[in-house]
Amino acid sequence: MTAEQLHKFIQAPGLLNQQSLPQLRELTERFPAFEAGWMLYLKNLKNLNDVSFEQELFNGAIRIHDRRKLYVFLNETDDTADQTGHKDDIFEMIFPPEYNLEATGNVVESSEEVTGTKREKPRKGAGLIEKFLEAQPKMPQINEKEAGAPSEIKSAQEDGNEDFVTETLANIYAQQGYHKKAILIFEKLSLKYPEKSTYFAGQIEKIKYLMNN
Structure with missing residues (x-):
C-alpha cells in the first residue's frame, strides 16, 4: 500500500x-509501530463492524502516541469531516508536516491544522475508545529550544556534539531525505528517553515506510 x-x-x-x-492488516504486521497503519486498520474494522475490533483496539492503542487522535479519527465520518473541514486536519494528525511525502515521490497535500472546532457527539461504540483516554500516559516533550537556529544545527553537526541530537534535527533530516541519519538520531533519542521509546519506534517505522514507497 502506497502513501497515496x-x-x-x-x-x-x-x-x-x-x-x-x-x-492494512499486513501493513500493521510489517510495521507494528506505524501509527497511520494502525489507525486506518482500526477504522476499517470499525466500518465493517468486525468482531475483532475490540481486541485489535487494545492491541493498536498501545502503539499510538496520542490516543485522542485515534478517538477523533475513529468517530469521524465522511459527512462530518466535510461539514467541519477536518479531513486535512486528520491527515496532519497521522502524518505531521515534518514528514514530506513529496520528497519520497508520493505527492500529497495537507492544510494547516484546525483547532477548537466543535465536533459531532460520538456515536455508538465511542465509550470503548474513551477507556484509553483515561489511561493515556504522559510523555515528556523535548524542548524545541534545544534545536536552535539552522546555523546552530550546522555548527553542532560540525563540532560532533552528540548532546545536540534532538527530535527536531531528526525531522529535518527526514524532510531532506536523509532517512538513515534520521533513523539513527531517533534510535539515540530512544536510548536517551526510554519512557518515549514506543513513540520514537513509531517515528522510525514511518521513515522506513516512506523509504520503501
Missing part, C-alpha cells in the same frame, strides 16, 4: 472495505 493510497483512505475513510482490510 493511505492519503486517499484518510481523506475518505468510508472507502475502507473488505478489500482494504487485509492490506
Whole structure:
C-alpha cells in the first residue's frame, strides 16, 4: 500500500472495505509501530463492524502516541469531516508536516491544522475508545529550544556534539531525505528517553515506510 493510497483512505475513510482490510492488516504486521497503519486498520474494522475490533483496539492503542487522535479519527465520518473541514486536519494528525511525502515521490497535500472546532457527539461504540483516554500516559516533550537556529544545527553537526541530537534535527533530516541519519538520531533519542521509546519506534517505522514507497 502506497502513501497515496493511505492519503486517499484518510481523506475518505468510508472507502475502507473488505478489500482494504487485509492490506492494512499486513501493513500493521510489517510495521507494528506505524501509527497511520494502525489507525486506518482500526477504522476499517470499525466500518465493517468486525468482531475483532475490540481486541485489535487494545492491541493498536498501545502503539499510538496520542490516543485522542485515534478517538477523533475513529468517530469521524465522511459527512462530518466535510461539514467541519477536518479531513486535512486528520491527515496532519497521522502524518505531521515534518514528514514530506513529496520528497519520497508520493505527492500529497495537507492544510494547516484546525483547532477548537466543535465536533459531532460520538456515536455508538465511542465509550470503548474513551477507556484509553483515561489511561493515556504522559510523555515528556523535548524542548524545541534545544534545536536552535539552522546555523546552530550546522555548527553542532560540525563540532560532533552528540548532546545536540534532538527530535527536531531528526525531522529535518527526514524532510531532506536523509532517512538513515534520521533513523539513527531517533534510535539515540530512544536510548536517551526510554519512557518515549514506543513513540520514537513509531517515528522510525514511518521513515522506513516512506523509504520503501
